[in-house]
Amino acid sequence: MSKTIEFIYDEKKYPLEVIRYVFYTLSDRFWVIINKTENKIKVSLEPITENSSDIKKIKKEIEEEFRHELIRQKIWNDNKDLREYLIQKAITYTPPAPKSSEDGLTPEEEKELEKLIKEVEEELSKEMNKEKKNDIKKTWEEKYGKK
Amino acid sequence: MTSKKPGKKNTAKNSLDLINIRWRKIKNKFIITNDFGYYLSLNQKEFNDLIYKNKVSEKLKEELISKGFIKTHMDFDDLFSRWKNSNSYLFWGPSLHILVTTLRCNHKCVYCQSQAVGISNDKTDMPTSIAKKSVDIAFYSTAPVLTFEFQGGEPLYNWETVSKAIKYIREKEKNSDKKINISIVSNFSVMDEKKAKFLMENEVSICTSLDGPEKLHNKNRIYTQANSYRETIKWLKYFNSMHDNQTNLSYRIFKPSALTTISCDSLKYHKEIIDEFVKNDLNTIFLRPLSPIGFAKKMWNKIGYDSKSFLKFYKDSLNYILSLNKKGIDIKEKTAIMLLNKILNAKDSGFVDLRCPCGAGIGQVAYNHNGDIYTCDEGRMVGWEGEDIFKIGTVKDSYKKIINSLTTRTCAITSNLENQFTCSRCAYRPYCGVCPVINYESQNDIWGNNLSSERCKIFMGIFDIIFELMEDPKNMEIFNSWVEDKKEITV
Amino acid sequence: MKYETFEDLYSYEALNIAKNIIKDGESVVITKLKNKNIINIDCENSEKIFKELMNEALNQQCRIDLSKKNFKVSQMIITKALISALGEEPKNKKRGRK
Numbered sequence: 125m126s127k128t129i130e131f132i133y134d135e136k137k138y139p140l141e142v143i144r145y146v147f148y149t150l151s152d153r154f155w156v157i158i159n160k161t162e163n164k165i166k167v168s169l170e171p172i173t174e175n176s177s178d179i180k181k182i183k184k185e186i187e188e189e190f191r192h193e194l195i196r197q198k199i200w201n202d203n204k205d206l207r208e209y210l211i212q213k214a215i216t217y218t219p220p221a222p223k224s225s226e227d228g229l230t231p232e233e234e235k236e237l238e239k240l241i242k243e244v245e246e247e248l249s250k251e252m253n254k255e256k257k258n259d260i261k262k263t264w265e266e267k268y269g270k271k
Numbered sequence: 272m273t274s275k276k277p278g279k280k281n282t283a284k285n286s287l288d289l290i291n292i293r294w295r296k297i298k299n300k301f302i303i304t305n306d307f308g309y310y311l312s313l314n315q316k317e318f319n320d321l322i323y324k325n326k327v328s329e330k331l332k333e334e335l336i337s338k339g340f341i342k343t344h345m346d347f348d349d350l351f352s353r354w355k356n357s358n359s360y361l362f363w364g365p366s367l368h369i370l371v372t373t374l375r376c377n378h379k380c381v382y383c384q385s386q387a388v389g390i391s392n393d394k395t396d397m398p399t400s401i402a403k404k405s406v407d408i409a410f411y412s413t414a415p416v417l418t419f420e421f422q423g424g425e426p427l428y429n430w431e432t433v434s435k436a437i438k439y440i441r442e443k444e445k446n447s448d449k450k451i452n453i454s455i456v457s458n459f460s461v462m463d464e465k466k467a468k469f470l471m472e473n474e475v476s477i478c479t480s481l482d483g484p485e486k487l488h489n490k491n492r493i494y495t496q497a498n499s500y501r502e503t504i505k506w507l508k509y510f511n512s513m514h515d516n517q518t519n520l521s522y523r524i525f526k527p528s529a530l531t532t533i534s535c536d537s538l539k540y541h542k543e544i545i546d547e548f549v550k551n552d553l554n555t556i557f558l559r560p561l562s563p564i565g566f567a568k569k570m571w572n573k574i575g576y577d578s579k580s581f582l583k584f585y586k587d588s589l590n591y592i593l594s595l596n597k598k599g600i601d602i603k604e605k606t607a608i609m610l611l612n613k614i615l616n617a618k619d620s621g622f623v624d625l626r627c628p629c630g631a632g633i634g635q636v637a638y639n640h641n642g643d644i645y646t647c648d649e650g651r652m653v654g655w656e657g658e659d660i661f662k663i664g665t666v667k668d669s670y671k672k673i674i675n676s677l678t679t680r681t682c683a684i685t686s687n688l689e690n691q692f693t694c695s696r697c698a699y700r701p702y703c704g705v706c707p708v709i710n711y712e713s714q715n716d717i718w719g720n721n722l723s724s725e726r727c728k729i730f731m732g733i734f735d736i737i738f739e740l741m742e743d744p745k746n747m748e749i750f751n752s753w754v755e756d757k758k759e760i761t762v
Numbered sequence: 763m764k765y766e767t768f769e770d771l772y773s774y775e776a777l778n779i780a781k782n783i784i785k786d787g788e789s790v791v792i793t794k795l796k797n798k799n800i801i802n803i804d805c806e807n808s809e810k811i812f813k814e815l816m817n818e819a820l821n822q823q824c825r826i827d828l829s830k831k832n833f834k835v836s837q838m839i840i841t842k843a844l845i846s847a848l849g850e851e852p853k854n855k856k857r858g859r860k
Binding site for chain 1: 767768770771772813816817820821823824827831834835838839842
């Protein structure tokens with residue numbers, strides 16, 4: 125049976141962007157119309173073909189998609205700045221020169237390495253100070269210790 | 272890897288501090304991935320605990336940390352180098368240069384996308400001057416490795432241009448610090464020993480089409496003057512023999528390879544097709560779905576199929592290939608190799624269709640017989656239908672003008688997965704790509720709509736199949752051997 | 763047939779792009795008002811065309827939403843890809859064949 129199902133959402137609880145995406149995922153099976161009613165968002169779903177109208181199943185699907193999408197949004201919002209920082213760093217990343225591990229390091233090389241570690245740590249801590257929310261600093265000992 | 276907490280107290284609500292995580296449910300498992308291409312397979316409980324409760328076992332937490340899922344413990348060197356490796360194509364220009372040296376062909380393949388014409392129509396032969404200009408433009412590319420691929424029609428029909436272009440490329444190579452690969456895709460119907468010798472001496476990789484056993488191959492690849500299958504096999508044996516018996520030569524002879532095109536008739540014969548490859552000493556098979564472009568688009572109701580049908584064929588084929596591997600038979604599937612290299616080794620496979628952004632104009636360039644230049648071979652086929660939407664210039668233009676064309680930039684923007692809202696959420700985002708040409712041809716929209724995209728369904732399905740198979744340790748052993756294999760895989 | 767949609771639900775940009783993609787989109791005329799868009803469909807099958815238009819506009823609007831959010835990362839990747847491809851035209855280097 126071809127029947128229109130309607131859903132009403134409070135935009136404060138479900139952001140418009142989330143509503144749009146969730147109902148987009150059904151747009152291969154349903155005609156989706158988003159409208160406004162009394163300061164709320166109303167979504168009408170009408171099956172494109174007769175087969176696609178098992179209401180219980182659709183409601184369950186929508187609920188699960190909302191749960192997933194809200195979590196995605198939260199993680200995305202929490203990490204937007206950090207992600208931009210990481211991608212930028214990855215693009216400009218230069219791998220460190222490989223160690224000649226067979227002969228071990230000479231005292232001069234060890235001194236040079238310690239100096240380099242100190243410089244990078246200082247640079248990292250400067251950059252971390254710029255980050256408002258996220259604490260992602262790892263010490264060198266932790267980093268090398270776990271390998 | 273230790274799970275030491277950082278010095279600063281973590282006050283965020285999300286106590287695991289997950290950073291951009293994407294997930295997909297495959298049967299009763301969840302695959303999670305991140306921007307760096309790391310993945311983990313979780314059962315339902317682990318996934319629910321992770322996403323909804325932020326509490327997981329210590330063992331899982333350590334795995335999450337070691338793979339960069341938790342932002343308070345990140346090994347930058349590992350993550351950045353992994354990201355850079357898997358996106359290495361971002362750091363140089365087009366490496367694949369396709370020269371369509373003629374549209375003449377003596378075959379009438381049912382799925383032909385290349386708009387082949389009759390053998391007397393030499394107006395579609397690329398003049399040598401245009402071929403040389405194309406090569407000159409290609410050498411301006413910033414890519415350290417260039418691959419020149421001669422295609423058609425049947426490129427051997429324009430032997431004069433092909434041979435002179437190959438010599439020209441090898442000459443230019445002497446004054447360049449680039450590594451050069453050359454390949455030719457031929458149906459072998461006009462191959463002879465003189466041409467074969469020239470190609471081998473100039474280290475040209477030979478690739479042909481083999482659609483399966485004789486009956487199937489000839490049904491797909493109609494050749495009225497002779498038996499297409501027998502010509503193909505004859506020359507495959509010849510080149511295989513030359514490769515296997517090469518000694519004390521000043522040049523390398525590469526093992527020949529074959530491409531198989533899956534038509535709707537092919538879907539019932541996965542075993543037979545794979546057995547044909549094994550029988551003819553071809554140890555890599557590339558199971559590519561047909562794309563609705565060019566002539567194939569017009570014939571789609573006769574030769575085409577939907578994503579479900581192809582995925583069943585692909586799954587059956589991959590399972591059969593794995594069973595052969597378990598018996599010690601050396602046969603691999605190329606799509607799987609390319610995806611596994613990305614998943615397991617964070618390595619760009621060189622497949623320009625599966626990149627972000629796609630390789631249109633910036634990873635590959637197609638030079639048509641008349642000197643028109645297109646974003647890719649598929650773009651060229653759209654051009655043949657009268658719509659030059661994917662044309663980026665001509666051989667009279669400079670390299671920079673071609674790369675900087677509006678079309679190149681548009682394709683880059685529309686194929687950037689950061690702008691595709693289904694892709695940006697998809698677990699396979701680190702390994703996948705979209706094709707603006709196929710979007711345009713099949714959906715009338717260069718951006719596309721992944722929900723109704725058969726291409727998206729096919730690739731998602733292939734990823735699902737591969738991740739499912741990876742759950743079995745015996746399959747993983749085989750998959751690892753495929754991607755560790757140092758032997759050359761041509762074309 | 764005449765329909766109304768809110769600009770904040772389906773932007774004029776999304777509707778316009780959708781109109782150019784759907785079949786029979788040439789019978790659709792979209793007029794932008796302050797907070798609304800008026801959609802006029804002069805065709806027999808106007809209801810079906812409207813539904814197709816709205817589904818496609820939803821697709822485009824989701825994309826537009828994302829483009830705004832991911833602008834920086836998207837730009838970084840595109841810029842890197844295009845600049846790397848452009849490079850500098852190399853000078854002729856004479857070296858022996860490897």
